[in-house]
Structures are given as structure tokens and as C-alpha cells.
Amino acid sequence: MGVLKVKNIKWSIDGANILNGINMDFKRGSVHAIIGPNGVGKTTLGNVIMGLDGYRDFEGDLVFNGRSIKGQDIYQRAKKGITMAWQEPARFEGLKVDKFIGAGVKGNKGKAVEDALEKVGMNPSDYFHRAVDKNLSGGERKKIELASILAIEPKLVILDEPDSGIDVASLQNIFNAVAYLKKQGTTVILITHSMEVLKHSEYAFLLCCGAVLKEGSVDEIGPYFENRCLPCEHVNEPEKNGARV
Amino acid sequence: MSTDDILKAASLHTAIKDKDTARLVINKDKIVDSNEVEGLQVTARQIKDGVDIHIRLRENTRVKKPVHLCFGVTHKKAVQKILLDVEIGENSTINIFSHCVFPNAIDVQHIMDAKIKVGKNARYFYTERHIHSEEGGIKVRPKARILLEEGARLKTIFELLSGRVGSIDIDYETTCLKDSVMEMTAKIDGRADDVIKIKEAGNLEGVNSRGVLISKVAVRDRAKAEIYNKLVANAEYARGHVDCKEIIQGDGQASAIPIVEVNNPRAQVTHEASIGSVDSKQLQTLMSRGLPEDKAVELIIEGLLS
Ligand SMILES: Nc1ncnc2c1ncn2[C@@H]1O[C@H](COP(=O)(O)OP(=O)(O)OP(=O)(O)O)[C@@H](O)[C@H]1O
Ligand SMILES: [Mg+2]
Numbered sequence: 001m002g003v004l005k006v007k008n009i010k011w012s013i014d015g016a017n018i019l020n021g022i023n024m025d026f027k028r029g030s031v032h033a034i035i036g037p038n039g040v041g042k043t044t045l046g047n048v049i050m051g052l053d054g055y056r057d058f059e060g061d062l063v064f065n066g067r068s069i070k071g072q073d074i075y076q077r078a079k080k081g082i083t084m085a086w087q088e089p090a091r092f093e094g095l096k097v098d099k100f101i102g103a104g105v106k107g108n109k110g111k112a113v114e115d116a117l118e119k120v121g122m123n124p125s126d127y128f129h130r131a132v133d134k135n136l137s138g139g140e141r142k143k144i145e146l147a148s149i150l151a152i153e154p155k156l157v158i159l160d161e162p163d164s165g166i167d168v169a170s171l172q173n174i175f176n177a178v179a180y181l182k183k184q185g186t187t188v189i190l191i192t193h194s195m196e197v198l199k200h201s202e203y204a205f206l207l208c209c210g211a212v213l214k215e216g217s218v219d220e221i222g223p224y225f226e227n228r229c230l231p232c233e234h235v236n237e238p239e240k241n242g243a244r245v
Numbered sequence: 246m247s248t249d250d251i252l253k254a255a256s257l258h259t260a261i262k263d264k265d266t267a268r269l270v271i272n273k274d275k276i277v278d279s280n281e282v283e284g285l286q287v288t289a290r291q292i293k294d295g296v297d298i299h300i301r302l303r304e305n306t307r308v309k310k311p312v313h314l315c316f317g318v319t320h321k322k323a324v325q326k327i328l329l330d331v332e333i334g335e336n337s338t339i340n341i342f343s344h345c346v347f348p349n350a351i352d353v354q355h356i357m358d359a360k361i362k363v364g365k366n367a368r369y370f371y372t373e374r375h376i377h378s379e380e381g382g383i384k385v386r387p388k389a390r391i392l393l394e395e396g397a398r399l400k401t402i403f404e405l406l407s408g409r410v411g412s413i414d415i416d417y418e419t420t421c422l423k424d425s426v427m428e429m430t431a432k433i434d435g436r437a438d439d440v441i442k443i444k445e446a447g448n449l450e451g452v453n454s455r456g457v458l459i460s461k462v463a464v465r466d467r468a469k470a471e472i473y474n475k476l477v478a479n480a481e482y483a484r485g486h487v488d489c490k491e492i493i494q495g496d497g498q499a500s501a502i503p504i505v506e507v508n509n510p511r512a513q514v515t516h517e518a519s520i521g522s523v524d525s526k527q528l529q530t531l532m533s534r535g536l537p538e539d540k541a542v543e544l545i546i547e548g549l550l551s
Contacts, residue, residue, distance in 0.1 A: 052529055074532040083533045090526040093490070094461075095548025103544055104534030131548070145530075152534055 003028040003187050004049070004156055009060035011048055011210075018044050019058070020210040026156070031178060031188040033198050033218070035225055036207035037235045042191045043087055045207070046158045049189075050084040051077045064156070078104075081155025085162065087191070089145040092132040097144055100132045104152040116147035119180055121173035138165040146177055156187040163197050175200050198222055209236040248277045251317035254376050255344035260313050268313040271296050273323050282308060285339070295326030295356075304334030304364065312339060317346040318353050321382075329359040331369075333397075338368040345375045350411070351382040359389040363397040363425075371401045377408030381437055388416045393425035395451065403431040404550070410439035410468070417444070423451030423480075430459040432550045435468030435497070446475040449483035449512065456485045463546045464497030475504040478512035487516035492523055492546055 006024040010017065018041050026032055034042050047055040049062060051074045062069050069077055083104075092100060101116055102109035117124040120143040130136060132144060142165050149157055162174050178200055181188050190201055198204060204221035206214040206229070214224060229235075251272060252258045260266045261278060267285050270278040274296055276289050284306035288299045302308065318325050333339055347353050363369040377383055393399055403415060410433060419427045427447060435441050441464070447456035458474045476485040491499040505514040523545045531541035 050529075050533055053525060074529055075535070075537055078533050078535040083535075086526070086530065090524065090530045092527055092545060092548050094551045095544065096551070099544065099548065103531055103536055103541075148534060 002026060003065060005061075005063040006045070006049070007061040007063065009045070009048060009058050009062070011044060011055065011058040018210050019048065021060070022210070022212060024205055024212065024215075026187055026189060027203070028187055029182060029185045030203060031182050031190065031201045033190045033192055033201035033204040033221075034207055035192055035198055035204055035221065036213075037193055037229055037232065040207045040236060041210040042207055043160055044210070046084060046160050046189070046191055049158060050074060050082065083149055083152065083154040083156075084158040085142075085145045085149055085160060087160035087164065089141045091134055091141070094131050094133065096128070097130050097132055098128045101144065101148045101151050104148070112151045113147075116151035117144075119150050119173075119177055120144075120147045121170060121176075122147070139167060139170060142166055143170065143173065146174065150177060150180065153184060154186055156189070157181060158189045158191065160191040161193075162190060163192070163194055171196070195222060195226060198225070208238045213238055247319065248272050248317065250348070251315060251319060251346045254346045254348055255313075255315050255317075255374075257313055257315055257344065263310070266310050266313065267308065268315070269298065270315040270317070271325075271327070272317050272319060273325055282310075284308070284337075285312070292326065292328070294324045295328070297328040298330065300329070300331045302333045302337045302339050302367075305336045306334065307338045308340070312341045314341060314343045315346065316343065316355065316357075318355065319349060320353070321349050321351040322353065324354045325356065327355075327357045329357060329361075331359065331361040333361075333363045333367040333369050335364040336366045337364065340370040341372070343371065343373040345373065345385070347375075347377050347383050348408070350378040351380055353382065354384045355386070357387040357389075359387070359391075361389060361391045363391070363393050363399055365394045366396040367394075368398045369400075371399075373401070373403045375405045375408075377405065377411060379408055381409035381411040381439060383411035385411070385413045386416075389418070391417070391419040391427075393419060393421045393427055393454075395422050396424045397422075398425065399427040399429075401429045403433070405433050409437060410435050410441055412440045414442040415444060418446040418448070419456070420448045420450055421454035421456055421483075424453050425451060426455045428457045428459070430461075432461045433463075433470075434546065434550055435462065435464045435470055437466050437468065439464075439468040441468070441470040442473075443471070444473045444475075447477070447485060449476070449478040449485055449514075450480055451483070452480045453482040454480060455483070458485075458487045460489045460491075460501075461549050462490070462499065463492045463494070463550060464499050465494040466496065468497045470497075470499040472499070472501045473504075474502070474516070475506070476514050476516075477506040477508070478514050479508045481509055481511040483509065483512040485514035487514070487518070489516075489518040490549060491520040492549060493521060494523075494542060
């Protein structure tokens, strides 16, 4: 059953059309990928779904659990169980890891924070009292952001390039976390341009020029992306590459 | 309210019983308790409206446990003047906690005038923690003139732990000789009609001296903050940095005047200042975890000032 429906969403800025009528249907408890080369509008779509400032004014509709969430702000969407991990996580000067991860937790914060850190392969006692700022590496901040999502047990999560800045050894922690979310019944949206990440999804949307160029199983989308999109010299001009739009 | 309450507020009731912990406890202009340890001399003399204090640390002495100075005023109305003269001998180390406790203040002035000399290769760590009343009826005027001799190190932190600022006007100036290192930090959270003025200055006079001035301030409601940071580098290989962050909410007002002056081509001073509302990415991240906007702002400010 569709938990989130993206209905013909168009979003533009300063006269540039970035999203050009996107339709997507996300199934409850499934892992989805939104894949595409740089600059095709993946993050923009994530921002629109989360309702970030500047991204709430769009054409079309967003329907979550049968109700439109258009016009709702981030907090209202978060209360419904929607959350997002940023492509480039924020730095919080001085804010301790345990406070950050525990921020949205209801109930026993300490336990939730510890469990979440362990799930992303971080030793809680090594990180509890460090600050989520420039003293953490980019990869550490990515994992801590993911932990902050695991800790709140969301209904739907957008993970924007969860593998960026993550070393090979830690990559498996990220995929384990995705598997854990799925097991919990969370609907996962992975934004990526990596084949490796794509393999961990069940269904994929291939984006080009702010529109869905193709959608289907990973077995269908994977080879197409690898053979047609990765070598493509006409990103965001799919028709020039012989694709039917 | 008694001296005991001051000690409790400053979490000093255990330290006060320890014979190995040096301390000096003042209530308004009365010396309530004092203790010295090997190599450290703490003398205090009552003066009009206050106390004149001399601290001398012998050379080559490391004071193991933190030294506690407690300046309390339990009165609602009072003036408290503290004259502080500190000399730290060569190669010595001291870590001082200064607790300024004014829990009932409606009209209290706390004026501190400090002269501090940190000897060659000595280390001086000074943390000033304030506990104020919720009324904001307090004026705090700390002034310090500090000299760091060759290779000396200084680290100062000024923070308000609880209660309202009232009016704070900090004026610290440090002169750094060859190879010395100083770091001065002030963290203050202003509300209602609090007024915060911070003037921190550093003179990097010696070759290879280093200095960092840090101010972190939040102003909410109608609070005002004025931060004046000045760092002057006059010697070869002197390095300095000024870091000023001010978060404004409501009708708060803030200004930052960083002055960096470099008079030697081999010296370098950098500065960063940011004044404004909380960072929108931080705010939106926390909101996406289910925090309402005001709670998210609180947490961001708490982090900045922690
Ligand atoms: N707020 C904005 N202001 C101006 N341009 C924007 C804004 N948001 C998105 N864009 C533009 O929209 C286009 C798509 O950007 P987006 O970040 O969504 O790409 P992406 O698919 O996530 O790319 P990448 O793989 O590099 O992360 C880009 O050209 C980008 O500059
Ligand atoms: Mg992106």
C-alpha cells in the first residue's frame, strides 16, 4: 500500500524549472532508491517531501497516509513520522552527541542513544560527550545523523546519499541500519548515484531533468543507470541521449 | 540565606572541608573561610565595601587540586569590591575556580579589579562561574590586566551558570611575551532587558606568542550585547584568532567589533564573527526529528554556550 504519494510535483526557482512533474508512489515498509546523476533534482525532491524552508511552495500534491501534507511545516511533518538525513549534515557547535541524538527521543533517551550509536557501528562511550561540530569527521557526522534517525523510529525516512564520506569498512554499518529500519516497518527513501546503494533497495526511480525517466525493480534500473546514465554526456537533456521522456 | 547557602549554590560544601583544597570564601566584605596549601599564599584584607586579596604561588610549584575563590553576596542590596593581585612563580601551575554567587540580588554591584602576573613557563587556568538571581538586579564589572611572561600559559573562561545576567561589563586585557599562549573565553546567555558588554583585548608582544579570544553570546527578548575584541600582533611569528558568535532571538540586539592589528609581516591574526538568528540547517534538522521550533532553538543555544 502506498504510504506516500508524490503527485505531479513541479518546483521552480528564479524561473528555472527544477522539478518537472514528478509522480512517485512509496510502499509502506519498503526500501526505495531515487537515483540519478548530479544536479537532476534528487535532493530538491527530498527537501520538498520534508518541507524545508523555500521548498513548501510547489505545484502538485504530497499525500501521506491518505492525507495531503502540502503546506505543513517540517515540525508538523516530523510529528507524522517523516524525517530526513541531510546530504551534508549540519554542524552544531558545542552540542553533545548524546543531546543531539536524544533530542527527538520520547522515553528513555540514554538507552535509545546508546542503541542507535551501536547500530551505526560507533562505540557510545567514545562519542557521547563529543560535540557534533567540526571536531568530528564528515563520515562520523553522517553516521551520527543516521543514529539520530534510528533513535526516533520514524515512519518514513529520506536518506540523502547515506554513503557519501563513508569509508568501505563503515559502509556495511549504513546498510545494516537501512535493513534495521526496514525491519521496524519504516519506509526508506535512499537518494543516491551509487550502484552499491541501489543494490540495497527494492524499488528504484531514475531521475533526470527533474522528472522520473524510468522506474522499476533494481534489476531493471541498475543496468540502465550504469550503461546509459553514468556515461551520459547530456545530463538533464534526456531526449538528446535518445531516451523517451 | 547564609554563607552555607552560598557554598551550596557553588557546590563547594565538600571542598570547604578538605584540608588539601586552597580556598577563600567572601560574603560581601567579610572573609568567611580561607585555607592555604603548600607553596600558595592567600592573604585577604577587608577594605571599604570589599576585600583586597593577594595570591602568591611559589616558583616550581604545582597546586594539585583546584583553588576555589568564592565571592558571594547574600544581601539584596550591596556593593562588593574585590581587589585581586595575583603572582604565579616561574614553572608553577594553578587552576582557580572563582564562584560569584548573588542569589538574592535586587540591587547588587560586584566590582573586580585584578592584576595578574604569570611567571616564566607557568600555567594559570581561571574559570569564573556566576550564579545570579532571577531578578536581574545585578551589575557585574570585572576588570583584569594580565601579563604572561616568557612561555607562560593562560586560559580563562567566564560563564553564567544560572539566573539572569542583569548588566555585565567585562574588561580583560592580556599582554603576551615570547612563546606565551593565552585563550580567553566568555559565554553568556542574555534575556529580558539584560545588557552584556564584553571587551577582551590581547597584545601579542613577544616572538611566537599566541592568543585566542572567544565570545559566545545569546540575546533574547530585549537583551543587548556589545562585543569588542581586539587582538594586536607586534612580534614575529605571533599568531592570533578572534572568534565571536552571537545568536539573536526575539527583539535582542547584538553588535561585534573585532579589531585585529598586525604590525609585523611575519605575524598573523584571523577573525570570524557571526551575528544572527540560529542557523537554519541546524534548526530544520532538529525540527525534522520532532522538536518544535522553540525547543530546537533552546538546544542549539545550549550547545553553543555549553
Ligand atoms: N534553493 C535553490 N536555489 C537555487 N538552485 C537550486 C536550489 N535548490 C536546487 N537548486 C538547483 O536544482 C538543481 C538540482 O539540484 P539538486 O541538489 O536537487 O541535485 P541532486 O540531484 O541532488 O544532485 P547531487 O547528486 O549533486 O546531489 C541544481 O541545478 C541546483 O542548483
Ligand atoms: Mg543531492
